[in-house]
Amino acid sequence: MPINRTAMIDYMDARIAKTDDPKHLELLNMLRAHMLGEVNEDVDALLATISKSRQQYRSWGSPEDMQPASREAIRAFYLERQALGQLYFQFDIDRLTVADDIIVTDGVMTSLFPGTTVVGMGLRTPRPEAVHEVTIRTIISWPFDEAGLIVGEESYSVVTGARPLADEEIPADYPAGLVG
Structure with a gap:
């Protein structure tokens, strides 16, 4: 099961290449940098x-610990996601809308x-002992502050599939501590 971790970066690069509005380019490049940090x-x-002025992550329907609201909480959130292997994903963006203060992405996260x-x-x-491929349909709103920095993420998601993988389907670069 190959995971293309840079699929969202590839999409952003194509979108940036065809965008002329300077403000929109600024936001698209900032979101690309954010995504690259995740990858x-x-x-x-x-x-x-x-x-630096305000932060808010909101994942509708998720517990409070999935909704950090400060830079320190966001750091802890991402460090925990990293430790759990949850930064190992592919996001196939189907649609992207950009305005002067927000970007909205819609796609499938694997x-x-x-x-x-x-x-x-x-x-x-x-097979609860197995590594699973989980697909999630997700819409993410990325609001920006006056300085062109991301305020956070507001996501709406639904799991569309989950299947256990055979050992030979697990990518070689998947974090070993999460297998078995």
């Missing part, structure tokens, strides 16, 4: 894209999760 699992680079995470999500699985 590279570089929490400091990612935090450099986050507003992640690999340990079975314990899948069970913790309330999903049933015949």
Whole structure:
């Protein structure tokens, strides 16, 4: 099961190449830098894209600990996501809308999760010991502050599939500590 972790970067590059509006280019490049921080699992680079004046992550329907509202909480949030292997994903963007103070992305996120995470999500699985491919349809609103930095993410998501992987389907670069 190959995961193209740079799919969202590729999409952003194509969108940037055909955008002429200077304000929109500024926001698109900032979001690209944020996404690159996620792909590279570089929490400091990612935090450099986050507003210093206000922060708000909101994941509708998720528990409070999935909704950090300060730079310190955002740092802790991403460090935890990294430790859980949740920065190992592919985001295939189908649509992107950009305005002067917000970008909205709509697409399918494919992640690999340990079975314990899948069970913790309330999903049933015949093999809770296995790594699972989980697909999630998600819309993310990315509001920006006056300085052109990202305020946070507001996401609306629904799991569309989950399947246990055979050992030979697990990518070689998937974090070893999350297998088995």
